[in-house]
Amino acid sequence: MKQILVIHLGDGEAVETVEFLGQTISIRRIGCHGDAGRARALIEQADGQVDAIGLEGLPVQLRLGGIARPHSIGSSLPAAASCTPVVDGGGVRGGLERWGVILADRAQPGIFAEKRILLTPGLNHGGLSQAMYRHSASLRYADPLVYFALPDLPGVGSHRTLDQAATLTLEQLKDAPFRRLLPQAGAPGQPRAAAPFEWADVIAGDIGAIRRYAPTGLKRKTIVVEHAGEEDVNDLKARGASIVVTLMPALDGKGRLGRWSAATIEAILAALRPDPALSLDENTYLDLIAEIDWAPHIRYLQPDEAGVNKFAFVIHPLDVRFIHAHPAFRWTKLLPDSLVETVAAYLPPMYLSRVTGGQSPVTGQKIEGYLISLGATPRQMMRRGERFTYERLNKAARIAERLGARIMGLGAFTSVVGDAGITVAHEADIAITSGNSLTVAATLEAAKQAVIKMGATDLTKGKAMVVGATGSIGSVCARLLAQAIYNVVLVSIEPERLIDLKRRIQAETPGAAITIATRADEHIADCDLIVTATSAFGQRVIDITQCKPGAVICDVARPEDINPQEAALRPDVLVIESGEVLIPGDIDFGYDIGLPPKTAYACLAETSLLAMEGRFEDYTLGRNIEIERVKEIYRLFKKHEYQLAGLRSFGEYLTDDDIARKREYAEQYRRDPELFARVKEEGAIKLAAIPPMSKHVSSQGSGEFAKWAGLGATISLGLLGLWQIVRPRKN
Structure with missing residues (x-):
């Protein structure tokens, strides 16, 4: 049996036996009350009597960033033993922290992605700092706050100024007492600024x-530490923290709470060295570390947050x-619309709301989502290059990752800009879907x-068109x-792609009668069903007066x-929106998305459905949607008991009476061809008076923008400044 002595800063004595790497290890922990003299005496007493000694909280060397300094007292302690190796955890801490962060991210993908990270402190946590920086550039150090009680000023604790500050910091700390270097839980003698902790999503160190200097409110924070006990975890839970991660291996079972410090782990590995003559450094320990079957402990502290898949x-x-x-921009009604629309396109992506309450009635899986808005209208996206929208979607993806989402859906026009999500999926670290597979399935069902x-x-x-x-x-x-109707008219302004599509359909569905055209006029009078899915602006997509x-x-x-003015010309024609969807559970979008409560657009529903199923992968991308994807998403739709909402027309649900009236008109027109001819003729006259329009955009320009262009810079600054003040914050 290997004998390990761990000297720590606290009080008391305890002995525990564990099985580790096939060996029985007896670990004796003795507190030195923060007294270096007592620590030295304990080392001298145990020298030659134990296999290794660990110094927990009594560092031999201080390291911050790329700078290192020996601690004036700690560096002398190993020499108190002539036979037994004395270690402080520095030989394994960096490697285990880096590896632990990797394993934690594998277990919970995106747990650190794009988060705001506060190292509390960064001292002797270089491995943790390096690992976190790979996941997010938003990283700060609380060392100035912890060790010097400095206020939260610009640049203080910045990652960019770390090396400059490290030398001065270590000069001040190299003679400091151990309890100052490793603060213990309890009330601080001097309160520290709360702002850095409030800024952070992840507090690590x-x-x-953390317990001593962090504020009492840690709602939705993730805490990442070397090791912790149940008392520590209970305190974090009481403060509202969401997740705690311990990075050191648990000696009493894989994945359990990491209660043991890096000093303890290094002391055990030093005792297990195959050759006692080997140096006490990371290279010596690597082979032993590789044999450890371990995983960092990840614990959700709030029951309502555990196991929630986010999108x-x-x-x-x-x-x-x-x-x-x-609400933040109602004052823009006083300005010309064209100016407001142009300036809004340059606003950065905005967090709007948190989507709560979604839950599968079949599997019980809970989901939570976040709505993020761009400022550009479809017209503004079309006027600018694809890169303009891609860049804003990439920023939105980083916001989504920071919020903990693992998949992001592209709503409305963002799903058709450029290559329909392919570039965004390639450039973003988060999974992307356009939502168009379920849009197709819901549309055809509706x-x-x-x-x-x-x-x-x-x-x-x-016959369909x-x-x-x-x-x-x-x-x-x-x-x-x-595949269902067999007689289909395909209309597009891209004749060469129409030819290719016709050939593909005829190969997939032999016997289907496929007609292709660049205009709908010649065929619309024979069609029972017309599906419009264009990206046209300022044009009349179809002449509704000529419909069957x-x-x-x-x-x-x-x-x-189609706009309501056009639809009103034919009271017998039923114009419906694409199928909207009811998401299971007590869903609350936290924002008015323009639909009735609990009702989602199909593209949003697809994103939530993939989260509910745990399918965090790029799903529907590009312009060639796979039929198998459409069928698969519809199976998942049925599995989790999503439902189509009622049929809607221009924002209003259609009742049976509404549809009955349209059927009556249709029957009347079929019985009386002369009446139908008059309705079409009168409708055509009225239609001519309605400006050609689609996407709410008239073909007639207003000319306002040129008149007001000189105000652009001023209004831009006003809008951007207001956005910084009033933008919604994460709940």
């Missing part, structure tokens, strides 16, 4: 310093009216329900519709292709 979703204003409606409600009895004998057929959503809708009596138009585009 020594448990004693994020990006939204943006569909037009300038959404900017005016935001369209099916609508056509049946309008009186169709055999869908295979109908897809406008925007070569887009990511339109193309897969066309392919799936061809009782036709159904499913408008998938966001913003929509």
Whole structure:
């Protein structure tokens, strides 16, 4: 049996026996009351009587950043033993901290990604600092606060100024008493600034310093320490901390709470060296460390936060009216719309709200999400290069990671800009989905329900049209519709891609009658179902006055292709939105997304569904959506009991009476061709008076921007400054 003595700063004495690396180890812990003389006497007494001695909280050397200094007293302690090796944990701490952070991230991917990290302190935690910096550049050091009670001033504790400050810091600390170097839990003699702790998402370092100097409120904080006891964990839980991670191996079982310090671990490894003549450094210990079957201990402290899968979703204003409606920007109604819309496009991504309450009734898996908004409308995205939107989505992805999300969905127009998510997925560390697979599935299910409600009895004998057929959503809708209806018209402004799509559908569905066209006019009068999924602006996507009596138009585009003024010209035509979805559980979006309570757009629902299933992977990307993905996401939709919301038209749910009235009009027009001809003729006259429009954008320019361009810089600064003041904070 190997005998280990650990001398620590506290009081009391205890002995514990453990099994480690196939050996029985007896660990005797004795407190020296912070007295270096007593520590030296204990070393002299145990020399030759034990296999190794560990100094816990009595460092031989002080290291901060790339600078090291021997401690004036600690460096003399190993010499008190002539036979037994004396170590302070410095030989293994850095390596085990780096490896522990890697293992923790593997166990909980994204746990440290893009977080704000506060080293408390950074002294003798170089490995922890290096490992954390690989996950986030937002890293600060609390050493000035812990050791010198400095106020929270700009630049104090900055990672960039570390090496400059390290020399002065170590000069001040090399003669300091041990209890100052390793603060113990308890009330500080002088309170420390709370702001750095409030700023941080992750507080990492020594448990004693954190308990002593951190504020009483640590809600939603992750605490990462070398080692901790149950008393420490209970204190952190009482302060509201979310997660505690201990990085040192547990000697009493893999994955259990790491109660043992780096000094204890190094003393054991020193005792287990195959050759006692080997030096006491990391190179000697590496082979032994490689044999340890261990994992850092990760414990969720708040029951309602344990096991929650997190996602994020990006939204943006569909037009300038959404900017005016935001509480922080209502004053922009006093400014020209074109100016507000242009300036808002340059706002950085904004955290909007926390989505809570989602839970699978089948598996019990809980989900939580975050809404993040860009400032650009679709028109502004189209006017600028793809890179403009990519850069803002990358920033949104970093915000999502910091919030703990492991997958981010691209809402509305962000899912179709450029290559429909491929570049963002390549550049971001978080999983990305456009949400278009479930959008397709929900759209076709909603369209099916609508056509049946309008009186169709055999869908295979109908005729469908897809406008925007070569887009990511339109193309897969066309392919799936061809399998059900067989007679499909494909409309797009890209004739060469139409040819390719037609050939693909005919290969997939032999016998399907596929017609292709660059305009919908010649074929619209024969179609029972029309799906519009375009990215057109300031154009008339279809002439609704020429539709077949009782036709159904499913408008998938966001913003929509059809406006209410056009739809009103044909009271028999049913215009519905793409299928919206009810997410299971008591879902609360924390923000008005423009839908009824508990109702989500299908693309948002797909993101939440993937989180619920634990599928944190790039899912729906690019313009060629895989049919198998659509079918798979629909199976998951059914598995977790997601549901389609009722049919909606221009923001209002359709009742059975609404649909019955449309059916009556349709029957009347079918019975009376002359009446139908007059309705179409009168509708065409009225339509001519409505400016061609899609996405709420008229083809007629306002000319306002040129008039007001001189105010652009001033308003930009005003908006950006206001955003910094009023932007919502993380709950």
